[in-house]
Amino acid sequence: MNPTAAFDGLECVDCGATVDAAExxxxxxxxxxxDPTYEYDAIDLDRERLASRPFDSQWRYAELLPFARESAVTTAEGATPLVDCPDLADELGVGRVLIKDEARNPTGSVTDRGASVAVTAALEDGATDVALPSTGNGGQAAAAYAARAGLEAHAYLPSRSGFTNKAMVNVHGGDMNVVGGRFDDAAAAFEEGLAEHDDWYSLRSFDTPYRHEGAKTLFYELAEQLEWAVPDAICYPTGTGTGLVGLAKATREFRELGLIDETPALYAAQASGCAPIVDALEDGRDEHEPVDHPDTICGELEVPDPTASARVLEAIRETDGGAVATDDPDILEAAVRVAQTTGLELIPSAGAAASGAWELAERGAFDGDETVVIVNTGSGNKEADVLRSHLMSQGV
Ligand SMILES: [Zn+2]
Known part of the structure; x- marks a missing residue:
């Protein structure tokens, strides 16, 4: 292991037991x-020190990650642009709307952040093979980082995943398992594979403590890019919930280090056809109930049984955020509208964050001077066919 100085090991989120990270x-x-823990008192990080570093990758925050930058499996993920969208701000009736454009990551999605940290952990652990079920982007990212580390990647994707995801797992040399059905079917096939191979290292979200750990860095960047003015709201497309869990932890850490005072309200954006987090929040529950018949065009959001829902709901509640679900046609319309007014290319699932922001505005969640960040979790051209077919359905 090549841990960073303040990395303290792993702690159980259920019972609080501490565990040696190597074990x-x-x-x-x-x-x-x-979940990784740190000795925050041992971290010497202030605004000036951060400003003196090049804005070049998520590893510029290595003090707040478990592994040293020198040992990281990285292709310079993170350090993505935050793009001002004044026309959207006018439409929403808020002060500023900015899109954090994760499409600019090496494999075109936010999952590169977590894949970099988790594959680094696998390599440090002496793993030869990594494996995961994925809605699509996570599998592509894992295959890419495994390739860089010289590890074998076993990805289980549902047949409905996008062509680009499946093709690029192959291109990176991964073992691509296309499973008939939906995400839960892929997860079941992955579990069978894992049970048969005791040398496989699981990269499934929340099996590994390191994917949501990588997701933290998105918030660190936001705070710096806004010159330490914390946004009022962040709308994040939510499937498994790694993003929101990571963001909430990042806000706690930056407050702990005295870098910020405020907390952004975190909003989970889902599709009406699969909205277990929205349902749980509306019903006042601490955990989700699985969705029996998930059905949405947004593949990354079609996660009917998010095992870490309690942590996602906690992230929303502790930040005074919320959750919002919109219908597929509205989601696709929002993605197209953003493309036509801002030039940015949202993946359909991220269209849910945009249409969710519109829905929140209509409900009166904003009062006029807020800064709202919409996270574009992936590149629109991964699913250009879905966006184009929406236009055709409109007769365009
Ligand atoms: Zn425990």
Whole structure:
């Protein structure tokens, strides 16, 4: 292991047991999920020190990651632009709308951040093979970073995943398992594979403590890009919830380090056809209930049984945020509208964050001077066919 100075090991999110990071990915006491912990007092990071570093990759925040930059498996992910969209601000009736454009990552999605950290962990652990189920982008990212690290990647994607995701797993030399059906079917096939291979290292969201850890860096960048003015609201397309869990932790850490005082309200954006987080929040529950018949065009959002829902709901509640679901036609319309007014290319799932922001505005969630950030979790041209077919359905 080549840990960073302040990295303290892993802690169980259910029972609080501390675990040696080199030993396990699951709590030996209760089987719960683990989360990296740090000695924040030992981290010497201030605004000036950060400003003196090139804005070149997420590893510029290595003090707040488990592994040193020198040992990172990285292709300079992160350091993505934050693009001002004044026309959208006018439409929403808020002060500023900015799009954090994760499409600019090496494999075209936000999942590169977590894949970089988690594959680094796998390599440090001496793994030869990594494996995961994925809605699509995560599988592509894992295959890319495994290729760079010289590891074998076993990706399980549902047949409905986008062509680009499946093709690029192959192109990176990964073992591509296309599973008939939807995400839960892919997850079941992955579990069978994992049970048959005790040398596979799981990269499934929240099995590994390191994918949501990588997701933290998006918020660090936002704070710096806004010159330390914390946005009022962040709309994040939410499937498994790694993004929101990472963002909430990042806000706690920057407050702990004295870098910020305020917390942004975190909003989960989902599709009406699969909105377990929205349903749980509306019903006042601490966990989701699985969606029986998930059905949305947004593949990344079609996660009917998000195992870490309690942590996602906690992230929303502790930041005074919310959750919003919109219909597929509205989601696609929002993605097209953003493309036509800002020039940016949203992946259909990120259209849910845009249409969710519109929905929140209509409900009166904003009062006129807010700064709202919409996270574009992936590149629109990964699913250009879906966006184009929406236009054709409109007779264009
Ligand atoms: Zn435990």
């Amino acid at each position: 396990s990915h699951q709590c030996p006491a209760c089987g719960g999920a683990l």
